[in-house]
Amino acid sequence: MTYSPLNLGRLLVWGGFALILLIAPLIFTKGASLSILSLIGTLMIFGLSYNMLLGQGGMLSFGHAVYSGLGAFFVVHTMNSTGIGAAIPITLMPLVGGLAGMFFGVLFGYVTTKKAGTTFAMITLGLVELVFASSLMFPGFFGGEGGVTTNRVRGDAFFGITYGPQIQVYYLIAAWLFVSTIAMFAFTQTPLGRIVNAVRDNPERVEFIGYNTQWVRYLTLILSAFFAGISGALGTINFEIVSAENVSAIRSGAVLLFVFIGGIGFFFGPLLGAVVGVFFSVMLSDHTPAWQLYLGLFFILLVRFAPAGLASLILMLVRVASFGKFGRIWKPLTGVCVAAIVGLAGFVAAVEMLYHLTLNAANGTVMSLFGQQVDTKAAMPWLMVLVVLMVSYGLYRLFKPVYYAAWSEVNAEITAKLRGSMA
Amino acid sequence: MTNLSNSLALELKDVRKSFGKSEIIRGASLSLAKGERLAVIGPNGAGKSTLFNLVSGRFGISGGDICLNGTSISGLKPFEINRLGLARSFQISNLFENLSVYENLRCAVLWSMGYKYSFWQRLGGLRDAHQRAEEVLEQIGLQRQRKVIAGVLTYAEQRALEIGITIAGGADVILLDEPTAGMSRSESDAAVELIRKVTVGKSLVMVEHDMSVVFGLADKIAVLVYGEVIACDTPANIRSNAAVQAAYLGHEATEEHA
Amino acid sequence: MEFTLFTLLNGVSYGLLLFMLSSGLTLIFSMMGVLNFAHASFYMLGAYMAYTISSVLGFWPALVLAPVVVGLIGALVERYGLRPLHKYGHIPELLFTFGLSYLIVELVQLVWGRAAVAYPIPPSLDGPLFTLFSTSFPMYRGFMMLVALSMLAAIYLVLTRTRVGLVIQAALTHPDAVEALGHNVPRIFMWVFGGGCALAGLAGVIGGNAFVTEPSMAATVGSIIFVVVVVGGMGSLAGAFIASILIGVLQTFAVALDYSIMSVLNSMGANISESTFGYDLLKLTISQSAAILPFLLLVLILIFRPKGLMGTRE
Numbered sequence: 001m002t003y004s005p006l007n008l009g010r011l012l013v014w015g016g017f018a019l020i021l022l023i024a025p026l027i028f029t030k031g032a033s034l035s036i037l038s039l040i041g042t043l044m045i046f047g048l049s050y051n052m053l054l055g056q057g058g059m060l061s062f063g064h065a066v067y068s069g070l071g072a073f074f075v076v077h078t079m080n081s082t083g084i085g086a087a088i089p090i091t092l093m094p095l096v097g098g099l100a101g102m103f104f105g106v107l108f109g110y111v112t113t114k115k116a117g118t119t120f121a122m123i124t125l126g127l128v129e130l131v132f133a134s135s136l137m138f139p140g141f142f143g144g145e146g147g148v149t150t151n152r153v154r155g156d157a158f159f160g161i162t163y164g165p166q167i168q169v170y171y172l173i174a175a176w177l178f179v180s181t182i183a184m185f186a187f188t189q190t191p192l193g194r195i196v197n198a199v200r201d202n203p204e205r206v207e208f209i210g211y212n213t214q215w216v217r218y219l220t221l222i223l224s225a226f227f228a229g230i231s232g233a234l235g236t237i238n239f240e241i242v243s244a245e246n247v248s249a250i251r252s253g254a255v256l257l258f259v260f261i262g263g264i265g266f267f268f269g270p271l272l273g274a275v276v277g278v279f280f281s282v283m284l285s286d287h288t289p290a291w292q293l294y295l296g297l298f299f300i301l302l303v304r305f306a307p308a309g310l311a312s313l314i315l316m317l318v319r320v321a322s323f324g325k326f327g328r329i330w331k332p333l334t335g336v337c338v339a340a341i342v343g344l345a346g347f348v349a350a351v352e353m354l355y356h357l358t359l360n361a362a363n364g365t366v367m368s369l370f371g372q373q374v375d376t377k378a379a380m381p382w383l384m385v386l387v388v389l390m391v392s393y394g395l396y397r398l399f400k401p402v403y404y405a406a407w408s409e410v411n412a413e414i415t416a417k418l419r420g421s422m423a
Numbered sequence: 424m425t426n427l428s429n430s431l432a433l434e435l436k437d438v439r440k441s442f443g444k445s446e447i448i449r450g451a452s453l454s455l456a457k458g459e460r461l462a463v464i465g466p467n468g469a470g471k472s473t474l475f476n477l478v479s480g481r482f483g484i485s486g487g488d489i490c491l492n493g494t495s496i497s498g499l500k501p502f503e504i505n506r507l508g509l510a511r512s513f514q515i516s517n518l519f520e521n522l523s524v525y526e527n528l529r530c531a532v533l534w535s536m537g538y539k540y541s542f543w544q545r546l547g548g549l550r551d552a553h554q555r556a557e558e559v560l561e562q563i564g565l566q567r568q569r570k571v572i573a574g575v576l577t578y579a580e581q582r583a584l585e586i587g588i589t590i591a592g593g594a595d596v597i598l599l600d601e602p603t604a605g606m607s608r609s610e611s612d613a614a615v616e617l618i619r620k621v622t623v624g625k626s627l628v629m630v631e632h633d634m635s636v637v638f639g640l641a642d643k644i645a646v647l648v649y650g651e652v653i654a655c656d657t658p659a660n661i662r663s664n665a666a667v668q669a670a671y672l673g674h675e676a677t678e679e680h681a
Numbered sequence: 682m683e684f685t686l687f688t689l690l691n692g693v694s695y696g697l698l699l700f701m702l703s704s705g706l707t708l709i710f711s712m713m714g715v716l717n718f719a720h721a722s723f724y725m726l727g728a729y730m731a732y733t734i735s736s737v738l739g740f741w742p743a744l745v746l747a748p749v750v751v752g753l754i755g756a757l758v759e760r761y762g763l764r765p766l767h768k769y770g771h772i773p774e775l776l777f778t779f780g781l782s783y784l785i786v787e788l789v790q791l792v793w794g795r796a797a798v799a800y801p802i803p804p805s806l807d808g809p810l811f812t813l814f815s816t817s818f819p820m821y822r823g824f825m826m827l828v829a830l831s832m833l834a835a836i837y838l839v840l841t842r843t844r845v846g847l848v849i850q851a852a853l854t855h856p857d858a859v860e861a862l863g864h865n866v867p868r869i870f871m872w873v874f875g876g877g878c879a880l881a882g883l884a885g886v887i888g889g890n891a892f893v894t895e896p897s898m899a900a901t902v903g904s905i906i907f908v909v910v911v912v913g914g915m916g917s918l919a920g921a922f923i924a925s926i927l928i929g930v931l932q933t934f935a936v937a938l939d940y941s942i943m944s945v946l947n948s949m950g951a952n953i954s955e956s957t958f959g960y961d962l963l964k965l966t967i968s969q970s971a972a973i974l975p976f977l978l979l980v981l982i983l984i985f986r987p988k989g990l991m992g993t994r995e
Contacts, residue, residue, distance in 0.1 A: 208510065
């Protein structure tokens with residue numbers, strides 16, 4: 001769980017992170033890019049807060065959206081209020097969300113953290129369903145079917161910032177993201193942060209070194225709920241609407257999915273997961289109705305073949321490179337990648353055609369695929385898909401053994417070197 | 424009455440424990456003076472691990488009382504007992520597998536140094552915790568493995584770390600559950616030296632099967648048979664105790680090695 | 682009187698359907714420690730399979746074939762998807778079934794489309810079973826209860842009278858010991874998983890036409906069966922039975938009752954109106970709160986009696 005021990009290295013990493021946040025809008029200039037970047041930003045905070053529970057504490061929660069969602073609702077009502085709430089500037093609204101999230105963390109967390117493991121997971125599921133179901137019962141607070149809307153442009157402009165334009169919202173999110181990330185990283189370097197790791201690894205032993213594991217989990221959950229509330233508040237400012245979906249099991253399941261994809265064992269895993277998550281749910285969903293199928297399959301393949309997430313895959317390659325052995329594996333690796341891409345193309349073509357046949361048949365059998373007009377009822381496209389898949393399979397059979405051999409060899413050398421340096 | 428109890432580090436008074444209908448511990452009584460080293464031996468199934476679990480709070484007792492430094496600890500939770508000054512090791516290594524050796528040890532000292540649930544202090548800046556962890560690291564001889572993740576240590580290294588975690592917090596009463604289980608002769612000898620070194624000035628109870636370890640370390644030996652302590656005396660007297668010979672050591676009481 | 686009787690019967694029939702679903706989930710969880718998040722998806726598969734089979738071969742063959750097909754799919758899923766994950770522990774297994782549930786919903790929509798399908802009650806079972814005063818109890822509901830009870834009886838007989846059943850009973854509480862005794866536990870796991878899915882599929886065959894067969898049917902019933910399993914006690918079929926009936930009756934009654942705290946107090950002379958403090962809470966009718974009752978029960982049970990009503994393990 002620790003990265004570079006060098007202080008200079010740390011400074012570079014954080015500086016680089018800040019730099020990326022600053023210049024991202026200059027790189028991605030397409031119309032919708034700012035909205036996507038803003039969404040990624042809020043999801044990153046949400047994912048990091050979730051990983052405090054899962055990756056660092058070993059607590060699998062199915063109901064984390066309760067804290068971000070209730071934080072969001074508190075913020076939206078504060079933004080709409082004409083009383084004290086009106087005096088709080090939008091810039092500080094995420095703090096309101098954080099405090100609201102924290103409040104519910106204190107309230108619900110005491111009950112949920114009494115138990116651990118699967119029981120804890122079930123109780124969080126029950127809790128989120130409870131809150132979601134009660135959202136229809138209290139339309140005054142939850143806004144009923146339509147949710148609660150608000151306007152983020154209110155009050156006097158602050159040095160000319162009204163938060164009307166998306167770019168201002170993006171930088172607000174980026175600023176809170178930067179601060180929250182630092183704070184959550186700092187947490188991992190504190191006594192509580194380390195002990196919650198111990199609780200993850202061996203809750204029984206932790207009791208025998210003087211710690212009450214329930215308190216450790218409870219306090220961690222409260223802090224996690226604080227940051228979840230911040231992400232909820234930023235989402236409110238961004239979308240200007242909050243609805244029951246913000247406290248749903250679906251949203252809780254989504255963050256679990258994305259954080260796992262990113263890699264729960266690494267601090268930056270959720271950052272990766274947020275990018276992948278938005279890629280699938282926002283960008284891909286614009287281009288194909290099959291995006292949930294792709295997401296589900298991708299997730300299952302990761303669970304099966306890379307349970308430590310994308311971060312682990314990246315770090316494994318980085319490790320090989322840092323030992324100077326990347327040159328030995330890049331050729332077979334490229335071969336395997338090419339095989340995979342070809343196979344992916346064939347698979348995607350087949351799925352897209354299938355979806356077109358079953359969902360869009362009313363519009364005729366011809367669809368646009370990879371820029372070509374394709375008749376999904378004809379035999380030709382299907383034959384081509386079959387050929388592509390066979391080619392991919394052949395390439396895979398060709399390159400896989402070579403890659404495996406090179407990979408195992410290289411890693412064995414690295415392990416020997418590491419062990420040798422200890423002798 | 425109190426004066427007498429205060430001189431005892433650990434006292435078991437007629438302790439009983441039943442699981443459902445089976446009574447595993449049937450009135451075990453023991454006393455451990457301050458600074459004393461006591462070994463608990465007995466045939467398999469006698470209830471030695473259960474006894475440890477009762478003392479350390481993992482299980483609750485069904486009858487009798489357990490006193491630590493004069494205060495009753497029956498019914499207290501493990502962390503409460505630990506905070507009163509008792510630490511235990513486990514027969515099967517119970518480490519924090521994903522943390523490094525150094526981190527394992529540092530975790531073990533955090534509570535006793537008063538850092539508790541702090542999330543506002545930087546671990547790196549805690550000098551005393553760092554120093555204590557380094558100290559224990561040196562005592563258990565794992566300085567070179569300090570960055571190795573506990574899960575990939577060798578068996579003997581894990582057992583050493585196990586002892587390290589137990590003593591790191593500075594508890595006065597140490598319980599070691601079969602510390603040399605599965606070790607070769609030379610590893611056992613090293614472990615005995617380690618135990619002797621790190622328990623100077625502390626009170627020690629240890630469960631052991633290896634008689635040479637027992638006779639080498641213990642000031643007193645307690646023999647547990649079917650949940651009862653049938654004898655508690657110096658090693659020499661235990662060796663010649665007829666009841667013990669009959670119940671446990673079989674015929675030859677001098678050498679036990681297979 | 683009539684209201685109570687019919688609501689009770691409806692509640693019991695709904696509860697029995699829940700039991701058909703949760704019995705499979707209990708068996709799978711107890712034996713393998715895997716919380717099968719995709720269980721409700723197999724229920725949905727059963728309904729859709731029955732729809733297709735019945736439109737070709739008729740309802741009665743579908744009643745037999747659909748659960749078998751779903752069971753086989755479940756067994757295959759266990760063999761090739763779940764089994765390689767055993768060594769990684771329970772969380773990856775749980776995540777796998779979680780991802781699977783997403784996947785099955787998508788595949789179902791791919792094959793059968795996004796709209797509800799017209800899976801009808803067979804004409805021979807359509808109509809009233811009996812009429813009391815002015816309300817009639819549908820024959821199909823009676824049929825559902827009959828199937829559920831026969832299934833319960835069959836499970837009971839298999840578990841207590843056959844050798845395989847005894848092994849399964851032992852593995853329900855002590856899977857490691859059973860493996861140590863030499864039984865091919867992985868193969869038993871595969872068949873138990875398949876069997877559990879087949880039970881869910883059977884529930885789908887029965888429930889799909891009584892209620893509506895559509896892609897969201899899995900989500901609707903999914904969380905409730907978890908409540909049933911936890912409230913009943915993980916590891917206890919008897920507990921799952923009691924919990925199913927309890928929740929089925931509770932929800933059916935709640936949905937039918939239009940009383941609220943306000944209506945009760947007002948009928949006693951109080952004058953609660955919009956300006957009264959807590960009006961939003963007081964005016965809630967029981968029927969409006971029906972949705973949260975199962976989850977309230979779940980949270981309460983987990984706080985006060987985490988073993989569940991009759992559980993043996995936590």
